[in-house]
Amino acid sequence: MVGIWDDFFRAEAAESYDAMHMYLNQTWKEVKRVLVPGGIACVNIGDATRTKDGVFHLYPNHSRVIETFERMDLITLPYILWKKPTTKPRYKGKGAFLGSGFLPPNAYVTLDMEYILIFRNGTLRTFEPKDPKRYRSKFTKIQRDEWFSQVWTVTGARQTHGGLERRVAAFPEEIPRRLIRMFSIEGDLVVDPFLGSGTTLKAAMDLGRRFIGYERLGDFSGIIRERMGRDSERIVFQKQSVAEQISELKA
Numbered sequence: 250m251v252g253i254w255d256d257f258f259r260a261e262a263a264e265s266y267d268a269m270h271m272y273l274n275q276t277w278k279e280v281k282r283v284l285v286p287g288g289i290a291c292v293n294i295g296d297a298t299r300t301k302d303g304v305f306h307l308y309p310n311h312s313r314v315i316e317t318f319e320r321m322d323l324i325t326l327p328y329i330l331w332k333k334p335t336t337k338p339r340y341k342g343k344g345a346f347l348g349s350g351f352l353p354p355n356a357y358v359t360l361d362m363e364y365i366l367i368f369r370n371g372t373l374r375t376f377e378p379k380d381p382k383r384y385r386s387k388f389t390k391i392q393r394d395e396w397f398s399q400v401w402t403v404t405g406a407r408q409t410h411g412g413l414e415r416r417v418a419a420f421p422e423e424i425p426r427r428l429i430r431m432f433s434i435e436g437d438l439v440v441d442p443f444l445g446s447g448t449t450l451k452a453a454m455d456l457g458r459r460f461i462g463y464e465r466l467g468d469f470s471g472i473i474r475e476r477m478g479r480d481s482e483r484i485v486f487q488k489q490s491v492a493e494q495i496s497e498l499k500a
C-alpha cells in the first residue's frame with residue numbers, strides 16, 4: 250500500500266491521505282453495489298508512516314477503510330493481521346536499528362503487519378440443506394484453526410517478473426487462496442477491482458470460482474497469460490474506455 254501510495258497515487262495527483270481515500274472510496278462504492286446479500290469483501294491494506302516538515306505521522310489507512318465501509322452499511326467482521334516474517338525492525342521508520350536506536354525512548358515500533366479487513370453485506374448467506382457445492386468447498390479442522398485465527402504469518406510474494414510483484418504490491422497466492430476458501434463456495438463469482446498481476450485470478454481459477462477483475466493499466470495481460478499457463482485460454486481481456494464504463498453504469 251505504501252508503495253502504491255507513492256508511485257501510483259502520486260501519479261494520479263492524489264498526493265494527500267484524504268485524496269487517496271477519496272479515490273479509493275469510488276471503488277468501495279462499486280464493491281458495495283456488486284456484492285450479493287451476505288457476500289463478503291476483503292481488503293488488504295497497510296498503514297503508513299511519513300515525516301512531514303520534520304514531524305512524524307502515522308496514517309492509519311485501515312481505520313479509514315473500516316469507517317467508509319461502516320458508512321456504506323456493511324458489517325465489519327474481525328480482521329486478520331498479516332505478519333510478513335521478512336520485515337526487519339527499522340529505526341524511526343527509516344534505516345537499520347543501530348546506535349541510538351537501542352536507547353529509549355525515541356525509537357518507533359516497526360509496521361510489519363498489514364490488515365486484511367473483512368466486511369459482510371447484510372445478513373448471513375443462506376443455502377439449501379446439504380448444498381453439494383457448499384459441501385465440496387469445506388475446509389479441514391487444521392485449515393479452520395489456522396485460517397480463522399487473527400494473525401497470519403505468510404511470506405511475501407515470490408518475485409518472478411523482474412520485481413513486478415514488488416512494484417504492484419502483489420500479495421502471495423496463499424492470501425487470496427485462503428480468503429476465497431473461507432468466504433465463497435465453488436462456482437461463486439470473485440471480483441477483484443485491483444487485478445494487478447492477477448494473483449487473485451490465479452487462486453480463484455484454481456479453486457473453481459468464476460472471476461472478474463479490473464485493472465487500469467493495460468500492460469499486465471501478457472504477464473497474466475504467462476502465469477496462467479493453459480488456463481489462460483479461458484481468460485478474456487476486454488479494453489474499456491472510461492466513457493464506455495460510464496455509459497454502462499447509466500444504462
Ligand SMILES: C[S@@+](CC[C@H](N)C(=O)[O-])C[C@H]1O[C@@H](n2cnc3c(N)ncnc32)[C@H](O)[C@@H]1O
Binds near residue numbers: 257447463465
Ligand atoms: C496493489 S496492486 C494489486 C496487486 C495484486 N493483488 C497482485 O497480486 O498483483 C493494485 C492494482 O490496482 C490497480 N488500480 C488502482 N486503481 C484502480 C482502479 N480504480 N481501477 C482498476 N485498477 C486500479 C493498479 O494499477 C495496481 O495494478
